[in-house]
Amino acid sequence: MPLNNRRILVVEDEAMVALLVEDELIDLGAKVLGPAASVEDALALLTAAASDGGLDAAVLDMNLGGESVAPVADALLRIGVPFVLMTGYDEGLGAGPHEGVPRLQKPFVPCDLLDLLEGLLRPAARLGA
Numbered sequence: 001m002p003l004n005n006r007r008i009l010v011v012e013d014e015a016m017v018a019l020l021v022e023d024e025l026i027d028l029g030a031k032v033l034g035p036a037a038s039v040e041d042a043l044a045l046l047t048a049a050a051s052d053g054g055l056d057a058a059v060l061d062m063n064l065g066g067e068s069v070a071p072v073a074d075a076l077l078r079i080g081v082p083f084v085l086m087t088g089y090d091e092g093l094g095a096g097p098h099e100g101v102p103r104l105q106k107p108f109v110p111c112d113l114l115d116l117l118e119g120l121l122r123p124a125a126r127l128g129a
Contacts, residue, residue, distance in 0.1 A: 001029025002114060006121060007049065009058035010035040011042040011072055012086070013065045017106065021059055021086075024110045038064055042072045050079070057120050058083035059104075059113070073101070082120035084113070 008030045012018035018035035025032050033049055036042035042060075049055050058076055060069045062085050069085070076083050088106040102116045 002118060003028040003030040003121075006030045006056040006117075007033060007053060008117070009033045009042065009045060009049065009055050009060075009081075009083075011037075011058065011064070011069060012061040013037040013063075014061070017061070017086075021113070024113065025059075028114060039067055039069060039071050042069070043075060046072065046075055055081045057081065057117055059117075060085055062087040063089065084116045084120065 003025060006029070008025055010018060010021050010025065010032055012021060012035050015037075018037070022032050022035055033045050033055065034042070036045050046055070055076075058072075058081060060072055060076075060083055062069055073083065073085070084102045084104050086104045086106055086108075102120065104113060104116060
């Protein structure tokens with residue numbers, strides 16, 4: 001399985017999208033943390049994961065019911081966990097530390113998510129090569 005036992009945090013406030021992402025990741029062999037529907041919930045899962053094996057990657061919705069996911073993205077950057085930003089809009093988080101982060105435009109097909117995650121999880125990608 002492409003994502004065999006990889007621990008991936010899912011942060012998405014739309015229940016149907018969250019379930020679709022979660023199901024797809026599980027089908028690909030990942031261990032899903034979440035989904036979290038708010039920044040507060042996501043940060044709590046991130047803290048819990050730090051003491052329980054850590055994370056390999058994350059999939060973040062950029063807009064959580066009007067709340068920016070930036071605090072979660074910043075926390076992931078600080079600890080070196082790669083992530084994908086999902087959005088249904090043409091929106092922020094483009095400048096500064098989030099400029100080079102891969103984006104996934106909703107709606108998307110599962111293979112696009114897999115391609116981005118596999119790219120992030122390659123050893124060379126994690127080293128910035």
